[in-house]
Amino acid sequence: MSTSHVALPTKAERHKLFGSVPPIKGTKPTEKEQMVDLQNTPKNFLFALDSVGISNVKHPVNIETPDGIQATVATFELTTSLVQDRKGINMSRLTEQLDAYHTQGWTLSNRSLIEFAQELAERMEQTEGQLTVRYPWFFSRKAPATGLSGLMNADVMHNVTYNLETGMASVTVGLVINVTTLCPCSKEISEYSAHNQRGYITIEAGLDEASLDGFDWRLALLEAAESNASAPLHPVLKRPDEKRATEIAYENPRFVEDMVRLIAADLYEMKQVVNFFVECRNEESIHQHDAIASITFDKRDN
DSSP: OOOOOOOOOOHHHHHHHTTOOOOOOOOSOOSGGGSOOSTTOOOOOSOOEEEEEEEEEEEEEEEEETTEEEEEEEEEEEEEEEOTTOSOOOTHHHHHHHHHHHHTTOEEOHHHHHHHHHHHHHHHTOSEEEEEEEEEEEEEEEOTTTOOEEEEEEEEEEEEEEETTTTEEEEEEEEEEEEEEEOHHHHHHOSSOOOEEEEEEEEEEEEOGGGSSSOOHHHHHHHHHHHTSSEEOOSOOOHHHHHHHHHHHHHSOOOHHHHHHHHHHHHHHOTTEEEEEEEEEEEOSSSSSEEEEEEEEEGGGO
8 A cells, every 4th residue: 555745834834824824913902991892882872772682592501390400401592671872782791691690500490580680681781681591391291001101391481571670570481382183174074083283382471470489380381282282292102002192182173273262261260370372383284284373362451
C-alpha cells in the first residue's frame, strides 16, 4: 500500500491561509461602565410595547407531580413590557435570571412562576413581567384489562403575567393530549363497524389565583379530555386490552363537536377555572383532511 506525506504549515499559518486576520487595535472602551448603553438612553421612541424578550429557550426543569419531583426539559418565552422612553431591554438579564433560579434548585409551579414574572419586571424596570413555559409531562397508565402499565406523556403549558402597578397576577395553564375518537355517523350507517382515528385535544384554562394551591390542574384537565373522548390511549396493550379498548371506543362514539361541548361542561363545573379554550382536531382515517371544533368561554361574562 502506498502512502503520501503532506507537509502541513503550523495551525496559525493554516488559519491565515484560510482567511483569518489579526485583531485590530481598537479605539472603543472595553470596560462596561465606559460603554454606551443604547437600550437605556432616554428618548421618545414613539410607542410603548406590550412585550419584548426572548423565545424558544430550552432549559431543564423540575416539576411537582403526585408521584414526586419529575425532571423534564421546558421551552421558555421570557418577556416584559417596554415603556415609550426606552429603546429596548437588556435581554441578557432574562437568561441570567433563568440560570439563577435553576442554580438554586427551582421547582416549577404556578406560584414560583408568578414570583419569577414579578422579579422579571423588577429586574428589567418595567411594569409587567411575562413568561410562557411548555414541557412534556409523563404519567403512568394501566391497560384496561391486564393492568400492565407504561408511561404516557402530555404537552403542558403555563402562561403567567405579573403587573407591578396592580400587584395582580394572571395564570393560564394548558394541556395537549391524544385520544381515540370513533365516528358516530359511521357506527350508525355501517353494517360491520365504525371508523376511528386519533384526536388531539387542546385545553387552556385561566385559573383563579385563590385556587392555585391544592388543585392538581394537570390531572383535572387530563381527566376532562380523556373521560369525554371515545377512549384514552395506552402505551401497553395485550390482546385482552386491545379488545376492551376497541369496545370502549365503540360504546362512546364522538364527533369533534361532541367532545368540545362535553369537555367545556366539565371545565364549567370546575370552580378553580374562570375561563377556558377547548379545541379538538381529528386526523380523519377515511378523509385526507382533519376535522376540528373549538370553544372559548369566560364564566365571568355569564
